[in-house]
Amino acid sequence: MGRNRLLILLFLFFSTFILVSADVPPPFPVTPETEAELSAAFFNRLETKSTTKSLTFDLFTPEVDSAYTSPDGRTAVIWLALRDDSGRLLATEPGLVLGVLTDNGWQVLLPGDPGWDETFINLPKGLLPAELSPTPPDSKVAPNVEIQTLNGYYLPYAADTSRWLEGSISHFQSIPELGYPSCTEYYCRYAFDFTDSDHFPLLASKGGTVFATRDSCSDGDGTCTNYIVLYNASDNAYQIYLHLAHGTIPDKLQSGQPTVVRGQYLGDTDDTGYSTSQHVHFMVVNTIWPASGYYWGRSIDIRFADVGINNGLPRTCYEVTHFPIYDGATVCLGNRSDPRNPNNDWFESGNVGAFPPTGTLARPDSGAIVTVGANPLMDATATTDDDVRVAAVRMVAKLNNQWVEIGPKVTQPVRTNFYDWDVNLCDVGPLNGPLEVALRVWDHEGNVASALDPRTIQVDHACPLTSQLNPSTTYDSTAVFLNWSTNYDGSDIGSFDLQWRTDPGTWNSANMLNVSGSQRSTWFVGNFGTNYAFRLRVLDKNGVVEAWPANDSAETTASLPSNCSEDGYEQDDTVGQAKSLALGTLTQHNLCGNADVDWIRFNVVNPGFHQILALSQNGGAAVKITVYNSTGSTVLASGQAFGIGQPASVLFKPMASGTYTAKIEPLVSNLAGTGATYGIKVSEVTVSYMPLVFR
Secondary structure (H helix, E strand, C coil): CHHHHHHHHHHHHHHHHHHHHHHCCCCEECCHHHHHHHHHHHHHHHHHCCCCCCHHHHHEEEEEEEEEECCCCCEEEEEEEEEECCCCECCCCCEEEEEEEECCEEEEECCCCCCHHHHHHCCCCCCCCHHHCCCCCCCCCCCHHHCCCEEEECCCCCCCCEEEEEECHHHHCCEHHHCECCCCHHHHCCCEEEECCCCCEEECCCCEEEEEEECCCCCCCCCCCCEEEEEECCCCEEEEEECECCCCCCHHHCCCCCEECCCCEEEEEECCCCCCCCEEEEEEEEEEEEECCEEEEEECCEEECCCCCHHHCCCCHHHHHHCCCCCCCCCCCCCCCCCCCCCCCEEECCCCCCCCCEEEEEECCCCCEEECCCCCEEEEEEEEECCCCEEEEEEEEEECCEEEEEEEEECCCCECCEEEEEEEHHHCCCCCEEEEEEEEEEECCCCEEEEEEEEEEEEECCCCCCEEECCCEECCCCEEEEEEEECCCCCCEEEEEEEEEECCCCCCCCCEEEEECCCCEEEEECCCCCEEEEEEEEEECCCCECCCCHHHCCCEEEECCCCCCCCCCCCCCCHHHCEECCCCCCEEEEECCCCCCEEEEEEECCCCCEEEEEEECCCCCCEEEEEECCCCCCEEEEEECCCCCCCEEEEECCCCCEEEEEEEEECCCCCCEEEEEEEEEEEECCCCCCCCCCC
């Protein structure tokens, strides 16, 4: 009795495959000439449509994707693809309109047109996709209200990768002029289309056993659908994955009923069957039947554990702003005010691969001493393994306690599962001492093994830092602006030594300016009528110092002016010569002559906070400001610029109205020149204080 039952079950199981492949003949594609006639008829119908087109029509332009005729050639189903306003073809199920051949040629019917229902019902078997076919009379589908929400599903692609949700409830929205719905709410309330710019691998959303597969259809074949269906016994539900690529379902999933775990590779996406561009149509059903060459059923409510919005229900921004709300799902990922923005609706998966790749490093050996010298390339070799195939390898190094990718990402092995490549340590930085390295491996599914087979090697002063002074920038001033570049801009730079000498002259260790490792420029202030030469070296954090340029050469030079021309406010060198300045007025002065002093005088009408601001306008001008009473005998406040070429500001609070004075002098005494200009302004200001909150 047990053996007979097993034989009956096997017969029923294999008969389902026969039904799918042979029960329904594929539709017959029209000739290019007929397709052109149907396309013209469709657009003629749109021109005569009297009702106002929907907003959706303004954002999407329909075009004929493909068309199929009945055996007698009198009726046609026309699949419509949609292009958005950027020209991208939407990856989803097509819209569908009908063509009827009359004595005057083809006439197109849109959903809801007179004659639509009669023509639709009388279409020959096999001409409609399962999405639009009626439910088989022997199917037993529970009403939605009796179906409990199923949890524990994950997005059907690899963790840490993102795919674009093309649509969910869009499937069943009525947009007649675009041929929608492509699927009724009865079937597709919980159906999801995910896409990307190219094919991508699919992982099992939840565990189960393989119920049925097909991947014999050629890529892009609209008459034939590749698919895989998994059955989960605990949920008593079937996962349907449609539109897969030819020959990508692993052989082991096509023999018997093997167990599949969540995160296991199932195949790649394509656009086989009822589809306008490559994507996966994913849904879960609790009753399933073969129809139109693939399995179909009524979608039931599932929630994705790795979707953080709408209690696990993905939605596009266009759906939540333009269509009715279903199941309380009102949130999208992106900008609701720009719902078709291509940066919207990217859902990142948390579906960790069941079988991540493995690998070992053969070179460099643990403890190897790497002396870069004239050749910065370090040899690396590795062996790898994966249940599908390895896509790429790369070396990683632990820098600042973080694993960082170094060297190229290698996609081609030199032989099966063996990789040999070079890593340029100079691209990493001025390394010296122990360095922990490991192997990173990507597999076809998108799984990443982040740091395999780690070991510590010794790097002997790899690729010391170098620097290069650029030509100096001079003004009609004793200030010179210097800037430079380095071969590496990472955190390993300690500082820079900038050395100067008169030209001609000799280098002196006393003439040295130490500059922070984060800087790439500085000011130098010299003396009138002097020529200067400069050179630079960099010091890394390992204590390695760059050599000075060969032959004591200078990297750049600068010639300073011999004299200067005073500004129009001179003479203003004493408090008695102070020039009057109206509040709120900006006047321009220069620093002419070493230790040039400028005095200003201003009237305060309203006692309270006032600010004196000196803006560096040119030539590296930078000043000190001292505020006095009217006679210049009592100091009230002072301030100065933080450096050459920087502004200076003083905030003070006169207690009474009256006349006040201020002295402005160079930040350093030899900063001078016709072009060393600054602007000075006195203003009334309001001071606001932020409250301090203590916890």
